[in-house]
Amino acid sequence: SYVLTQSPSVSVAPGKTATITCGGNDIGTKSVHWYQQRPGQAPVLVIYYNTDRPSGIPERFSGSNSGNTATLTIRRVEAGDEADYFCQVWDGRSDRGVFGTGTTLTV
Amino acid sequence: EVQLVESGGGLAQPGGSLRLACAASGFTFNAHWMHWVRQVPGKGLEWVSRSNSDASGTIYADSVKGRFTISRDNAKRTLYLQMNSLRVEDTAVYYCARDDGGNCFDYWGQGTLVTVSS
Numbered sequence: 001s002y003v004l005t006q007s008p009s010v011s012v013a014p015g016k017t018a019t020i021t022c023g024g025n026d027i028g029t030k031s032v033h034w035y036q037q038r039p040g041q042a043p044v045l046v047i048y049y050n051t052d053r054p055s056g057i058p059e060r061f062s063g064s065n066s067g068n069t070a071t072l073t074i075r076r077v078e079a080g081d082e083a084d085y086f087c088q089v090w091d092g093r094s095d096r097g098v099f100g101t102g103t104t105l106t107v
Numbered sequence: 108e109v110q111l112v113e114s115g116g117g118l119a120q121p122g123g124s125l126r127l128a129c130a131a132s133g134f135t136f137n138a139h140w141m142h143w144v145r146q147v148p149g150k151g152l153e154w155v156s157r158s159n160s161d162a163s164g165t166i167y168a169d170s171v172k173g174r175f176t177i178s179r180d181n182a183k184r185t186l187y188l189q190m191n192s193l194r195v196e197d198t199a200v201y202y203c204a205r206d207d208g209g210n211c212f213d214y215w216g217q218g219t220l221v222t223v224s225s
Contacts, residue, residue, distance in 0.1 A: 033211045035152075042202055042215040043144075043152065054213065086152050090210035095166055097142065097154030097210065 002091040004100035011106040018077050020103045022070040022087035030089045032070040034063060038083045046085075047072060074105070082107045109133040109214045111203050116219030119193050123223070129186040129203030129216055137161070137181040140206035143188050145199035146218075153199075156188065157206070171197075193223045 005023040012018040022032060032050050035043035045054050047063035050070065060075045074081055087100035115127040129141070143155040156167045156177040165177050176189040186203050200220050204212035 031209065031211070035212070042217050043212070044215070045211070045213050048207070048211045048213070049209070088152075088212070096168060097144070097157070099144075099152040099154065102151045 001094060001096070002089070002098050004087055004089065004098055006085075006087060006100040006103045008101070009104045009106065012077050014077060014079060014107055016077055018074040018081070018105055020072040020074075020085050020105065022072070022100045023068055024070070024089065025068060027068055027070050027089065028066045030065075030092075032063065032065050033088045034072045035086045035088065036081075036083045037086065043086065077105075077107055079107050081105060109205065111205065111214060111216035113201065113203055113216045113219040116201065116221045118222045118224065119190075120225055121193060121195055121223055123193050124189070124191045125193065125221060127188040127190065127201055127203075127219060127221070129188075131184045131186065131203075131205075134205070134214075136184040139208075140210075141177075141179065141186045142204045142206060142212060143177060143186075144202045144204055144212065144215075145197075145221075146202070147199045148220075155201070157210075158186065190221070193221075195223050197221060198223045 034047040036046045037043045050065040062073045064071045086102045110132045112130045119125050142157045158177045162179045174192045178187045200218040202218045203216045205214040207213040
């Protein structure tokens with residue numbers, strides 16, 4: 001089955017840039033979606049189709065995807081960005097949803 | 108405003124059954140595929156199941172295949188998950204999520220907790 005690997009944690013100072021990666025075999029050929037989950041809340045879509053931002057998501061959030069790594073970048077990090085972040089793809093070979101292991105962002 | 112509201116969670120014994128429901132509003136329900144995703148408290152997200160728009164096409168994670176059944180009533184704008192032969196490892200918060208048309212989960216419910224314990 002397809003596996004997505006994320007670093008368990010990332011720590012960044014307020015106002016700086018956070019980079020969260022998602023590794024997978026040839027992930028650059030897939031569409032990657034990113035979800036933010038604040039403590040005690042449901043996940044929220046923050047980036048879809050690698051680079052697109054849903055309405056209401058700040059421009060500080062951006063995404064990229066190439067080769068074996070997809071990246072979520074959060075610029076000018078704020079305390080409210082502190083959350084767990086999960087990447088997700090659809091594995092067409094198995095026709096199953098796949099989530100990354102998740103990264104806890106500490107501000 | 109898109110809203111998804113899950114219900115039906117609770118305590119079940121190993122080997123028992125529960126039926127979850129997800130009431131949808133604020134969008135054309137019968138135009139969207141729908142998913143169930145679960146999360147063990149403090150752990151990661153696990154995709155569970157998907158239904159196409161009329162439930163004629165359903166798929167499951169290997170961990171629940173043969174035990175769980177996804178269904179929907181488009182007239183009632185409700186998605187269901189029938190969970191049979193429950194195991195302790197099925198303990199999790201269960202979320203329903205809307206598919207945007209490309210297997211991206213663009214809206215999520217608040218989740219309902221299922222606890223399987225004797």
